[in-house]
Amino acid sequence: MPIEIRTIADSELPQWMAALQVPFLVADGGDPEQQAAIRRPHYDLSRCRAAFDGDVICGTFRSFGTELTVPGGALVPASAVTAVTVLPTHRRRGLLRRMMAADLQASVERGDPVSILIASEYPIYGRFGFARAADHVRLSVDTRAARFTRGGGGTVELVDRDVLRRLGPSLYERVRLAQVGSIGRTAFFWDTALGIVDAGWTPPKGTRYVLHRDDRGEPQGYLRYHVEEKWDDRVSQTTLVVDELLACTDDAYARLWRYACEVDWVAMVKAEDRSTDEVLPWLLEDARAVRQHHRSDFLFVRVLDPAAALAGRRYLSPGRVVLDVRDDGGHAAGRFALEAGPDGAACARTGEDPDVTLDVRALGAVYLGGVSLRTLASAGWAEESAPGGVHRADALFAWDAAPWCSTWF
Ligand SMILES: CC(C)(COP(=O)(O)OP(=O)(O)OC[C@H]1O[C@@H](n2cnc3c(N)ncnc32)[C@H](O)[C@@H]1OP(=O)(O)O)[C@@H](O)C(=O)NCCC(=O)NCCS
Incomplete structure (x- = not known):
């Protein structure tokens, strides 16, 4: 019997929840009925797809609507892809390809300029036009070497989880409107991230919440952390793990990092x-107290509508460039003239000769300013079609802050 790809009915959500636990190697994701009941009010089932082998769900796929912060602080509607799985019994038979095609087509019909995702394994999504657009890093701080030259201002206080649940969303909202690469967070996100709703995941035991207030008493940031206590020969080697540190001001940022580094017994953050x-x-007086251990891809972007996506962001300086976009998936293919500037941009299809010819993946990679087109051209992802074209395009796409998405989805 051919395998059918379709959206799921309400009654099929528990089976869908159970199916994705196998490929995601979840040992105990909770009772599927209960997990479905928790999610039902928050999931748009017209965007929850499954592959059906008879009555058996052998593949899952979900997308949801969000906003992506792009350079200049503009918000572009984005379709966020998640819960992508295919059972080991059905892998490599093109089921992901079929679910992805259906979802991207639906995004195009809705008019989403971009689709976004976080890849479990890097090689999966390039073939569908997605590219690494915002990286993240893992840091450690040797607290015994970390002396702050600027330690921040205001006050810090330990608060209950409920206080963070009440104040966190508006603080995050202020930050994400300025942070390129951010997405919106729903009430359901906060409830699950803080463990208020048991969505099959609980925050680490002993999680602490610290709220920062400025000198006027206004909340300006927070820190969520837990500790891994360890002693060697009666010397503490305890690690403080920052689960999230978010700051709306420079003072809050410095004060919260200083808090983390100054907790007694903590040797490493x-x-x-x-x-x-x-x-x-x-x-810090000694910047080497901070080590960057690992830099990796995080947010992938797939441009679906180049005209809307490019007109949606801002550019540091005025300029004009014609891009010839190649797209095996078809959605973004064509020539586009971009008239860009700090206050806005216009982008429309054109018949003009291009300055740069590029793969849709190159467009997704440079969209948030996370990499230069020159680098991508060296890798064969883009070609100069007119003298100086790559340089002109780079001058437009560059942004003054690295893109960063701090939200898992
Ligand atoms: C990733 C996963 C959904 C792929 O499903 P699938 O149905 O086997 O994928 P398809 O058969 O549609 O593969 C489409 C193409 O992607 C390739 N591909 C699929 N998974 C891949 C992987 N993990 N690494 C590299 N290539 C992969 C296939 O080889 C195929 O290549 P082709 O274009 O040359 O034909 C499935 O392997 C899975 O559930 N993995 C574990 C959970 C997971 O990582 N999910 C993704 C979360 S972001």
Whole structure:
């Protein structure tokens, strides 16, 4: 019997939840009925797809609508792809390809300029036009070497999880509107991230919440952390793990990092999923106290509508460039003239000769300013079609801060 790809009915959500636990190697994701009940109010089932082998769900795929912060602080509608799985019994028979094609087509019909995702394994999504657009890093800080030259201002206080649940969303909202590469966070995200709703994941035991207030008493940031206690020969080797540090001001940023580094017994602070452009080393007398252990891809972008995507962002200086976009998937293919500037941009299809010819993946990679087109041209992802074309395009696409997405989805 041929395998059918379709959206799921409400009654099929528990089976869908159970199916994705196998490829995701989840040992105990909780009772599927209960997990489905938790998610039902928040999932748009017209965007939850499955592959059916008879009655058996052998593949899952979901997307949801969000906003992507692009250079200049503009918000571009984005389709965020998640929960992509195919059972080991059905792998490499083209089921992901079929679910992806259906979802991208639906995104195009809705008018989403871009689709985004986080890849479990790097090689999966390039073939569908996605490219690495925002990286993240893992940091550690040797607290015994970390002396702050600027330690921030305001006050810090330990608060209950409920206080963070109440104040966190508006603080995050302020940050994400300025942070290129961010996405929106829903109430359901906050409830699951803080473990208020048991979505099959609980925050580490002993998680602490620290709120920063400025001198007027206004909240300006927060820190979530837990510790891994360890002693060697009665010397503490304890690690403080930063689960999230978010700051709306420079003072809050420095004060919260200083808090993390000054907790007694803590020898090492570790932080995952941080920006490649972290200010922390510049706050220290000895910047080598901070080590960057691992830099990796995080957010992938797939441009679906180049005209809307490119007109949606801002550019540091005015300029004009014609791009010839190649796209095996078809959605973004064509020539586009971009008239760009700091206050806005216009982009439309054109018949003019191009300055640069590029793969849709190159467009996704440079879209948030995370890599230069020159680098991608050297790798064969783009070609200069008119003298100086790559340089002119790079002058437009560059941005003054690295893109960073701090939200898993
Ligand atoms: C990733 C996964 C969904 C792929 O499903 P699938 O149905 O086997 O994929 P398809 O058969 O449609 O493959 C389409 C193409 O992608 C390639 N591909 C699929 N998974 C790949 C992987 N993990 N690494 C490299 N290439 C991969 C296939 O070889 C095929 O290549 P082709 O274009 O040359 O034909 C499945 O292997 C899985 O569930 N993995 C574990 C969970 C996971 O990582 N999910 C992704 C979360 S982001």
